[in-house]
Amino acid sequence: MQLFIKNMNEERAVEALNWRYAKPYDLYNNELTNDSLKEFLGGSYHAIVDQNNELFGYFCIGESAQVPPGRKFGAYNEDMLDVGFGMKPSFTGQGYGFEFCSFIFSYIQENNNDSPHRLTVATFNKRAIHLYEKLGFVKRTEFDTDTTSFITMVKEA
Incomplete structure (x- = not known):
């Protein structure tokens, strides 16, 4: 499989915002709204396509990657x-x-830059946590929202 970074455009953003994950991963479902579309197109999101130019995934950096309740x-x-x-x-x-x-x-x-990287993941998502540990991330902080517990994981650059 070959992967490529592309600019996030409206077509790709709408597709990604309409993805639906099975329970319990439905926590990661987004809603297609004007605000969510604006965020996806605001410059911090990047599309990842495969060799057929089909959307495979996306990533974001900065504040868009944070779970807002974690700030408090x-x-x-x-x-x-x-x-x-x-x-x-x-x-x-x-x-x-x-x-x-x-x-x-x-x-x-x-x-x-060479800043350390931080991820935020729901604590129930054991397969993701295991993957991130294989990639060199270590658990740092835990916090709870009204519905879910999260951890941050850090990897020195």
């Missing part, structure tokens, strides 16, 4: 590069995660 718990007080991403639901659980994430972090490493 100090989860984002340290100066780090927050990274978030989503993979097309039909590709999840198929063994693509390591290649997908490695591709994203290689790109970020080549195109951004």
